[in-house]
Amino acid sequence: MYFAALLARTEDGWEASDTELDDVETLSDLADLAREAAPEEDTVLVLIEQEDAWFGVVRIDGEEDPRIYVSDAAAAARSSYGEILLTDELLGREPGDDVPDLDALVDLDGTEDGEDEDEEDDDTESGGTSAEAVPHGPVGDASVLDDLGVSEKELKALSADAVTEIAEALGASEVLETVR
Template sequence: MTSGRVTVYFAALLARTEDGWEASDTELDDVETLSDLTDLAREAAVEDDTVLVLIEQEDAWFGVVRLDGEEDPRIYVSDAAAAARSSYGEILLTDELLGREPGDDVVADLDSLDLDGTEDGEPEEDDADDEDVVAPTGEAVPSGPIGDREVLADLGVNEKELLALNSTDAVNEIADFLGAAEVLETVR
């Protein structure tokens, strides 16, 4: 008998209204690109007000996509390397977010690579968990937070608080900061 761990995802839309926040859970099965996700979020918007898409993979990473009217989405991902291992995370890891030009070749300029970073013969620190995380394009993805760390600052979650969130309960904590915990609970 094979024992496998089931990956648990949760995704919700929080749309700001003049009366507070409205929450709806969202099914990501038909979402294949960031454009699909932004279209879904814009459909939930009330009069072009702020919409947040909150996605979490239990115990691994969480992401926030913020839409304000017709502006480009603002994105924050708590751990890019963990998200790169997830089909939903890959949606958020755009070329722009990863600091690449669209269509960049997989082969990087050698000057931009940190080939070793140690003295001759000195072993590197153990980065086994961070190594070999490669995007579908074949490029390495950085470990740790990536994106707009001020994505929620004007809503009451500053950069320090965002970075301190635990991937296990980040969506609930964000909703709590926003005063939307009760409405989020209705869709959880």
């Protein structure tokens, strides 16, 4: 089960809103959605969690690029919402690294089983599979909440109920509960 919420910091404190991610296909879409929730280029946090598997924090400050932290990239990679957060940049790879070489697939004639092992090794080194490209464990900016009272060490140590724990640390647990 997933839960996603937006927390927008305003002059009066944090405002929370439940967010539907069904129409969000890219990180850019998510950032636009978050910016719409902020009355004036205030800080907006998008908190996403999949029960007992992983959580993600996306921070948008005005028009700056989103800052992202994902607690377990491998678990998030198996989730459509997690895939939105796991950009090539976040994973430290060039765009398309885990995409198969389509030109090589065009010339398949059914005799590929007899190819040299050296050629197979070259394919693995050049692209690899998406499972190899996504590390187990946290990725991204672990200091994303430092100035808001959640240190890098605390963020990395959060439990399965991370979204609630983050909201408590921010003083936003009551507003988050209203949308949960």
